[in-house]
Structure formats: C-alpha cells, structure tokens
Amino acid sequence: MSTSKEVPERPEMLKGDRAVAAAVRSVQPDVVSAYPITPQTGVVERLAEFHADGDLDGEFLKVDSEFNAASSCIGASAAGARVFSATSSQGLKLMSEPLFTAAGMRLPLVMAVANRSLSAPISIWNDHTDAFAERDGGMIQFFAKDVQEAVDTVLMAYRVAEHRDVSLPALVNLDGYILTHVKEPVEIPDEAAIEEFLPPRDPHATLDPQDPVTMGPVGRPEHWTEARYTVEEAMLAAKDVIPEVTDAFAEQFERRYGADYGGFLEVVGPDDAEVAVVALGSVAGTIEHVLPDLEESVKIVRPRLLRPLPAEQLRAALGDVEAVGVIQKENSPGYQGSLAGELKSVLYATEDRPAFRSYVMGMAGRDITHEDVEAVVEETATAAETGTPERFVDEERWPQVDPDMLSTEVTRQ
C-alpha cells in the first residue's frame, strides 16, 4: 500500500499539522474530506500531498465547503467507510448542522479541530470558543496538550468513535497555531501498528444494497425522546470505552494518558495539593512550567475530554482541594465561561465544595504568561481563606482585558 515516503517510528521533529496528517496517513481512512481554513490548512495540504504520491489510498474529496466536508463524511460513514476531516472556527460552525445529525444517526467520524476563535471579529488565532459552541451536539470532544497527544488522540478517537456501543462523531481539539504550527518531537505509529490497534469497522447498518435500510427518518414526538436518549446512552458507553482504549493504546505504544483517571484527566502536581488549576489543552503545558516557581501547593487538573464530561473523575481530583481556579479560553456572553459552569455543576455534588475562581484568558491567541498564571494561583489560593460568598463568587474575571481600550468601566478585570 504505502510507497515512497516511509514514515519513521523514531521521534522526529514535526510541525503539529504535519504530524496529524501523518497519523491520518497511517490510519488510511477510506475517505478524507476536508476544506482548508487557517490554521488547519497544513493538515489538509499534507494529506493532499500524500494522496498525490499514492501514499493515501482512500478517496480525497476536494469539497466546496466545510458543510459538505461534514456531509460527505456522513454519507461515507453511512456507507460503512472510515472517514477523516479537519477544520477550525468558522468551518466547525458551518459543519454544525450536519455534525449534530451524525450523532443522532450514530455515524462515527473523526475530525481534528485546530481550535480558533469564532467571529466576530474575525480572528485566526487560538482559543476554545469554536469547540464549546458545538458542545451539545452529541459529539465526543477530546483536548490534546501537545503534538504527540494530538497524534495519539486521533488514533484513539477512531477506536472510541467506531466502537459499536459508541458509534458517534469525535472531535480531537488541538490549539491552533500553538500546536499546529510548532515543531515538537513526535512518534507517528506506522500503518502496520495502526492496523493492529484499530479493528475494521463493524457498523450496525450500512447503506449497502444487499441489505437495504432507511436512515435519517422523521422522528415523531412519540419516538424522539427515546431516540435522543440513545445518544446519551452512547455517550455513557463512551465513558467505559475510553479507559479501555487508553489502556490498549498504552500497552501497544507505551504512552499512557490520564493515568489514575482512566484517560479522562491528566493531573500534574502533588495529590494533596491545596489549590487546583483547571485548564484545557496546551495551556496546561505552560502552567506546568510555572509550577516549580509557585509558593502555593498546586496541582494542574487537565480534562482530556469535554464530552463525555468526566464528572466522577473531576470530583475525585478536585473534591479535596481548598480552591479551584479555572482558566478558560472561552466564555458564554451573559453568564460565564462554559468550563467554569460545568465544573461548578460537577462540584455541587461534593461534600466540601472548594472555593472557586474562574478566568477568561488566552482569547484569540493572547499569551498566557508566567505572571498571569502566578496571579491566578495567588488569587485562587486566597479565595480558600475567605468565607462565603467570597469563596464562591459568580463573577468571572478577565484579567487580560486592557481597560484603556474600552469606553465603559471594566468591572470584571
């Protein structure tokens, strides 16, 4: 199958977008269908190069839009194919309509999302507003911290998404530019290894004329609730499948993610830390660098999944800390960042609720600095010492906001 360009197994320095493409090449999907958008373009371009050289055996569709990238992936998946797509930001927004249906129709597909701000204003730089806007669609959402994890998570995503009990679309989020445009040492498993790791698809049904089926019917009120519930069931099943797959991956490739937490959380720092900082994606790597310089006893809790949300694992990791500080690269105008909202909901069930502070930072690629992190930790730690309501304030802070640029008074800086 693969011809000229052998992909080496030893670590090599690969740009994130190239690395993801190389991983997909090892998977050899039946159909790749993607539309370019900054900063995902490198993924599509590299896959086009592979295809042009005969290294990507499947069909490579040069679609007219993300809408039809998703749509053609859905058609192909319904036909029984293994598919791949990639996008960012506005592209993900445009895919939204069909993507939600893929969950309802239980059609697995895997896509890489190079996270980028949602307009307006238009921004090509990184944040998580795009991923969170698709939170409720029934898609599995992974978040990767570095390029290696992005690569490995794409591979694991296939096995999770295509599992018969799951059978859902899966998004692998990696921070645009921060991960897509930097070179990191990365090992790309080769085709043979992937063939071993990934069983062939075993769909519940396909459109093959040998056994005709009707997909995507009208769901009347007397059936829709139950139909919707099956998506929830599938997400719950994913909670069992994800640890299995993470284990299997660790066994075969000797890289274990989210140890102690079934692959759901990555925790760095002392178990008995008093302060926990929660963040998604690459910023957790930044925070790791700051850890040694902090006075406070801090651990970083990085969820690897947004959906299904690992509530039990989060309670286990956060239940005993004195204070939680959440750094979010998104917000929900009118209330606060969605990650904070989710965590508070998770922690509501704990006996001793930790003090809670949430911060909107890193929007549109704005650097989260050493000082930013220190300030977050300091304030969060202080929050543990004060009584209610200071322990648990609703208001979210935007510490990076420059009030001089704004005509109104900034109350949440």
Added chain:
Amino acid sequence: MSESESTPQTPTAGRASVEDPYQDLEIPPGVTSDPGTSRINETGSWRESKPVIDHDRCTGCGQCTLFCPDTAVIDVEDLTEADAELLDDGEDVETPIGERFVSIDYRYCKGCSICEEVCPVDAIETVPEVK
C-alpha cells in the same frame, strides 16, 4: 393462475406479510427504519370517494396502473383469487379475478381519481365512499 379454489392460507409465490414495525418497537441504533414498512399504513382510510372499474369496458391499456401515485392499481397477473378478495375489501365484485386486467388495492387507494381521468375508455367511475 386459476387457484380459485385454494384456501387463503395456501402460500402463493411471493406472498409475504408486512411485519408490523410498531410491534415491540425498539429504537435501533441510529434510528433506522426497515424497507417497505410504510405498507402497514393503509391510506385507504383517507378516502371520501372511490374509483370503481367496469371490467367489461377495461381494455388493459395500463394507464391507470402507470399513473397511480400510491401503486394502488395492480396488474392482475400478480394476483390470486384470495388476494383479490383482500384488495376488494370483501365487496361483491362481479368480475372474477381471472377475467380482469387490473384491480384496485383499496387498502391504499386515497380516492384521488387520477385513474378515472387518464382512462381512455371511461372504464372507471368515482362513487362516494360508504363507510
């Protein structure tokens, strides 16, 4: 063809039942439906008037069969006596099945009367539906 003496339970070639998709209904993964299950829905109940064929006038041209949106006019070649009884809803029909060209499947006929309009020899008449 003439198995006019055959009892209804004698299977004929191609005879099959329509499985009731509502019986023990469980949502399949992805909410898929099985093919051809619309047959459980007998749209004949919609009718306010019904077409009746004068089989003596009928020349078997097939226009009615061609133009029925509900596939409710059937070529008699596909039918047995027992089938005909079912299709005619137990009504008295003078012309035995073997002497007809077409027969109306009243289980599905919605009474649109396209068949009457397209019949070139005026062999079809619409009469009020008596329920």
Added chain:
Amino acid sequence: MSAPPEPETALPHDEDLFTPGHRACAGCAPALAMRHLAEAAGEDTIVAQATGCMEVVSSPFPESSWGVSWIHDVFANAAGVGSGIEAAYRSFSEQGREEFTDHEDTNFIVVGGDGATFDIGIRSLSGMLDRGHDVLYVCYDNEAYMNTGIQRSSATPMGASTTTSPPGLESQGDDTTKKDMPSIVAAHGSPYVATASIGYPRDFQEKVERGLEIEGPTYVQVATPCTLGWEYEPKDTITVAQLAVETGLYPLFELVDGELEDVREISDRRPVREYLETQGRFSHLFEDEEGDAVIEQLQDFVDEQAEDLGLDR
C-alpha cells in the same frame, strides 16, 4: 372443520421499491415520480434525499416507503451526502473490499425538490457536479417550498401565488423568472441534463435510466404539479402536467455534453393562458390589466423559448 387462518397481507407490493402507505396527498405527482424513479433505478441503488415533501411523507419512523437503501440528512446537503456515499464505494472498489457491492453496478442517486436543488442546496449540487461524482441527481419540481406550506422558491414561475409571494394591492404574485437550473447544471460540464414531466412517466423513466447509465454527474429535472399548492383537483394532476408541456412552459429536452438533443416537439402549441386557467395559484392574473400583462409576459417568454429550442413542429 376449523376455519382457515386469516390470510396474511396480500403480496402485490413486495416488489415495489417505493411502497404505498406513504403520506403524500391524494393525487401527488412527486410521489408518482418517486415510484417511477425507484422502478427505473432498481434494487442496486442507494438514494440520498433532501428534506422536503417526499422525504417527510416517505419516512416517518418506523415506517418507510423506500425499498432501496436511503438516507436523509439535512435540507441543503443531499448532494454532499451522496458525494460521500459514492466516494466510499469508489474507495471500497479500489481496495477490493468484497463485503460491499461493486460500485460499477450500483446506482447512486440524489433526490431533492426544487427548494433543495435550486436554492438551499445549490452549493452542495455545484460541488458534486464540479468534482464529477458518478451520481444521478433527480429534482422533482413542484415550483415552491411545498412541505413547509407553499412558499416561493426560485423555481416558482412569474405570477404564481405562494404564501411568500401572494397577490395583493401591489403584487401580482411571484415577480422573478424561473431559475434555469438545467442550464446551470450543464454549465458545470455535466454530461447529461434532462427535463421530464410526470405527465410522461415512461419518458421520465428513460431519462433516469440514461442518467444512470452515463458516467459522471447527471441531472434529471421532472415537472411534478402539486394539487394543494397549485390549487386544482387531485384528479387533474396528469392533465395539468401535460398542459405545462403542451403550452411550451415546461419544455422537455436533453443536453448531452452541453448539446441540445431530443427536444420534445409540440404540434399545436396551446396558449399559456389555457394552462394558467387550470390552477388557483394563477387565478388573480385573470382579474385585471396588471394580471393580463403578466400573462402576456409569460407568453412572450414561452414564445421566445420555443423558438430557441425548436419546440414547434
């Protein structure tokens, strides 16, 4: 002697690839078109269909009128979904995947109403045409968004009344000409584009067969009157359909590699007025001068079109 057991439901519809029991209106032309489409295509077929009347009436879970494999996704993406299905099969065949049928024989069909085809789904269709998928696209044209309650589409003829183009003190109904979809499709380089009418179902079936036979992205647009939306008695569906053709308003032709072929000539072309008279959606045009002016406009358009296409025998 015990009574014979209740006979099972009679057979005749076992072979149907579009089964009765669907919820289309009595006298529905699009439903008849679906019947003929399925018949012409045969068993070795996969259909991707857009949201619309025919999708809704044929697929209320758990009932389905489709005897062939069929998928519905959203309103605007049937052509995108169909592209993906066809691509999957090309991939399977390349790989020699024996568990799937050989794509050489399988028919890949995309179905959409005029709304899905001319308007909201035109992007998807354009992409499919551009990429050259081996798919037949069938548009059933009832000249408005019928399933949502008769709103105008870009296929709605000048002067037609719809809920979003109602006649009024300052309106004569729809005020734009019908989008020339066949030309648009042909301009993409489609090897086969045809117009058909439910008034001539055998011709429609033949065109479907031809569209399936010719490799590449092909297109058949079939005129299908809507008894409810056009306001006429259900029984007149076929008459109305044939009249649209006989007046030259809906010319039937084939474009093979962009070249006009097989134009259905009309021996005694009837004035469009005769066609417009049959439907309530045009009744306002017969009330005053302004309405009459629209009728004349339509007649002029038809006369010009007849000359361009060589319609008159």
